[in-house]
Amino acid sequence: MNVADVRSYFPILNQEVNGNPLVYLDSAATSQKPVQVMEALETYYREYNSNVHRGVHTLGTRATDGYEGAREKVRKFINAKSTQEVIFTRGTTTALNTVAASFGKANVQPGDEIVITYMEHHSNIIPWQQLAKATGATLKYLPLQEDGTILLADVSEIVNSKTKIVSVTMVSNVLGVMNPIKEIAKIAHEHGAVMVVDGAQAAPHMRIDVQDLDCDFLGFSAHKMCGPTGIGVLYGKKHLLENMEPIEFGGEMIDFVDLYDSTWKELPWKFEGGTPIIAGAIGLGAAIDFLTEIGLENIQAHEHRLAAYALEKMSAVEGMTIYGPLDPNKRAGLVTFNIADVHPHDVATVLDAEGIAVRAGHHCAQPLMKWLKASATARASFYLYNTEEDIDKLVAGLIKTKEYFSDVF
Template sequence: MVKQLKTIKADFPILDQKVNDEQLVYLDNAATTQKPKAVVEALDHYYYHDNANVHRGVHTLAERATEQFEAARQKVADFINAGDKKNILFTRGTTQSLNWIAASYGEATIHEGDEIVISYMEHHSNLVPWQQLALRKKAVLKYIGMNEDGTLDMADAKKQITDKTKIVSIAHVSNVLGVVNPIKQLASIAHQHGAIMVGDGAQSVPHMPIDVQDLDVDFYAFSGHKMLGPTGIGVLYGKTSLLEAMPPIEFGGEMIDFVDLYESSWKELPWKFEAGTPDISGAIGLGAAIDYLSEIGMDQIEKHEQDIVNYVLPKLLAIDDLEIYGPKDPSKHTGVIAFNLKGLHPHDLATALDMEGVAVRAGHHCAQPLMKYLNVPATARASFYFYNDSNDADRLVDAILAAKEFFKHGTV
């Protein structure tokens, strides 16, 4: 049964509360999303009924825990069309997933003079690991520029990606500019030059249908907590040939096949990368989140969010002295909208909005090179999800107008 978005807020009890005597409007979804009752109940059920370690025991609880844990892996594989669950590695989140690629594949394949290509809009999680790898290996880190509207400059991408390029790693959706980058096209360019394509899916997987085989990415990373799941669980997808050739990054229990005094061998995929007791409940919670999202339908989620952007972006653009970053065309903009109000620090603006019950993020959004590129120290950021609606959008606009009036005249 497909869930109806107009009644869906009832599944999120946290949204039914007042903040500073105002009804909460939660617009910080790019940082983390709220959790529906179904996900919390899945966690409760595991801990109340099936709590045991996975893969090791033959008793009933251990077998039930293992079954649910591996079922969650299959749900992830199906959700992004990975082809096989062995291509799905559970991590702590997007950050760890990208670090694993740099520490394993990157360490083994990057040499002095090789090129790694990223963009100015990358989250620190998709910048610092490559920066540090380039420093260790004396490789060259290159940046793809942006067009005036904040979209990726594909003409520059074709210049930056050369036969010396070994890794291209780009955010599928910017966590600041709200643009969707042409990952499939970038993968094609990278492969023409013998490079691999890494996709940062932290802001894409929760909001739109994803098919990693169609995108032809070599690796793809995302986080559970940005798609209704628990914190501390993430995913790294990789193509079979690459994962099989990569050495493990961590060693210990779970990932071994046989251990002798002076040498060891590893389990097959995906378990050779998952050392120690995994986040069992996190994986089960992520599986429940995928079930919930699938009941709604990712096509419906993408359309609903686009409808909100179509509604709210023109209203924001109409506010004098409010600077919007990223495309001004709603059709090119996702539900992530960064902005600044002239003469007001973004932290003060976010505080003022919070006094109206509207929760937004303020800061550099873990994208300091992008802030430098935009010539601003920070921005405020509203980010919508499927449980937001046009009323929430109106509350944002009204709160910005109230803040503008207050800081201009001292009254509301």
């Protein structure tokens, strides 16, 4: 399937913004949705909207089949051993918070250590900060090389017998760095620590095999991978999840409720209290079908070509600073940058006038901004529907931005 065919499934791209054809380069924040996902959501609401698990009527059975069928699609998508290891959440943030609040509070003691990196999204920093404060543990950071990458030698030096949790993003939402999760997990396990992975920027773009990675927990969000907002996934190894307590209590997640005590359902439902995100799960299932048909290997190869092209073209713009590895083989499909003497919000505003959507700000990664010595940056992120022509328009817009501010000042 070529890019023109792929783009035909995304009607939102066929519009003008400020009198110019839309160039959407903000998929790292949220991806656009193909008609297949929108139709799956509409069909659920039009034809079999019902609650799941509770009823024996036809609509309830169809809704349950759709919801649990989506869980099986997720299992295959990440190669989990069992659907019991797949928990639906509101997103990556909820997934990581669940690990910290349930596994962390039960297993982390005063004097223990939690290891993360400077490149983490706030969702993979704050839960561990809170856990460290609550338990008396120490939060430690893996150092970064000049290009933002991690050295395994540093991992081996910092992770030790006191380490209980290592939590690292698979792909940085700012630097585009692809971290060696499998190797980091091996080091963590050698010291008895568990490996937690933020997969938000990886799941949409590359194949994830949790058994091959040997990670203990993984979180990711549907809305970054052509699915709807408001739903994500927590994967956890079954033996770990079985020994964890739920953090939300109420309907759906209980087995039996007495006056003074209650028992929980088996996995995965004990972590899915209340009416679950039924339509969201069905939409995520449709997104997985869509991505699987195109092929994650094809998507990753396409984005690699776009990143290489963007690095070449953007590096030629005078006054351009690009963050992260300049070797396209070491990064995913996004480029974070600044133009000398132009604030990234001004860059994004001028580009928007040209119909080009990029992200500007700290990207929910303020510790990394501090490490980069930048208060904010601009970011162009690519997905399966982007083209080299999009990047050409971006570069032309950046040159226009630079010229405009040179004239003003």
